Amino acid sequence: MIVIARLADTNIGCVLSEEDELGQAITNMQNRIQEIEKTRDNLVNLVTTGAVDIESSDDKFKALNDEEKYLRDQMEQLKIKAQTKTDLRLMLKTISDELENYDDSIIKYNETAVRKVVECVKVVSKTEIEITFKGGFDMTVEVEK
Numbered sequence: 027m028i029v030i031a032r033l034a035d036t037n038i039g040c041v042l043s044e045e046d047e048l049g050q051a052i053t054n055m056q057n058r059i060q061e062i063e064k065t066r067d068n069l070v071n072l073v074t075t076g077a078v079d080i081e082s083s084d085d086k087f088k089a090l091n092d093e094e095k096y097l098r099d100q101m102e103q104l105k106i107k108a109q110t111k112t113d114l115r116l117m118l119k120t121i122s123d124e125l126e127n128y129d130d131s132i133i134k135y136n137e138t139a140v141r142k143v144v145e146c147v148k149v150v151s152k153t154e155i156e157i158t159f160k161g162g163f164d165m166t167v168e169v170e171k
Contacts, residue, residue: 048108055101062094117161 069086072078121143146158150166157165 048104048111052101052104052108055097055104059094059097059101062090062097066090114161118163121159121161 066087069078069083069090073080073083143159144157145160148156148158150156153169155167155169157167159165
């Protein structure tokens with residue numbers, strides 16, 4: 027069971043690094059949106075003072091608005107993905123914590139432990155099985171004859 031707990035910990039690490047990358051991407055998008063807002067404010071000031079003709083600034087306003095809309099849409103998708111990763115991380119952590127309660131014996135079968143962490147076991151071939159854990163991650167294992 028400890029091997030599976032280590033696998034769960036490894037998967038948690040992968041999820042965390044992806045969460046960090048998603049968080050950085052969201053922060054970058056938020057910063058760019060702030061830059062767009064400042065640029066748009068500056069452009070409004072130039073138009074209201076007469077330094078720039080309103081007709082010549084229409085294309086700039088449209089480009090800024092289009093970019094902002096695109097970034098907000100992308101940011102929303104990333105936030106949904108980040109939430110999904112957070113949910114997966116919590117599920118993996120729960121499985122890992124549960125597996126640590128059991129000893130390192132691979133000889134003794136513990137049905138309670140298996141039911142808590144394994145969703146499905148498929149026999150792929152005479153020498154290979156695929157285990158699907160709760161939370162959706164899979165592991166393919168070679169078995170001896």
